[in-house]
Amino acid sequence: MKLNIDCIRDILLYCDQEDDAYIEYRTPWSFNGHEYSQSEMAYHVGLCNDAGFFHRACLDNVPSCEVEGLSFEGQKYLDTIRSESIFAKVKEEAVPVTLEAVKGVAVAVISSGITGSV
Secondary structure (H helix, E strand, O other): OOOOHHHHHHHHHHHHHOOOEEEEOOOOEEEOOEEEOHHHHHHHHHHHHHOOOEOOEEOOOOOEEEEOOEOHHHHHHHHHHOOHHHHHHHHHHOOOOOHHHHHHHHHHHHHHHHHHHO
């Protein structure tokens, strides 16, 4: 399955706004104006877990999962792509799309914005 960075961002945003997030992989799962299939959600929640973005997650109850907050890594990652304007620029520039490439482009966009405003 292809990495969908919108899905990753939406999962992190959802988990950030909920103390204990319960994600049900309804078809389709909707958040932030996007819709994702059950298999897409399962795959991307698993990627977030593998990347260490969750403090604790129970992924054994497909088609749902419980996430107990974002880890420090998850919070840092989300903070680099939280802004809509920065995320739009990141999506234009991040080719190939990997989690690290997206983060690197986001940091560069943020840094250029800071440098440009000084």
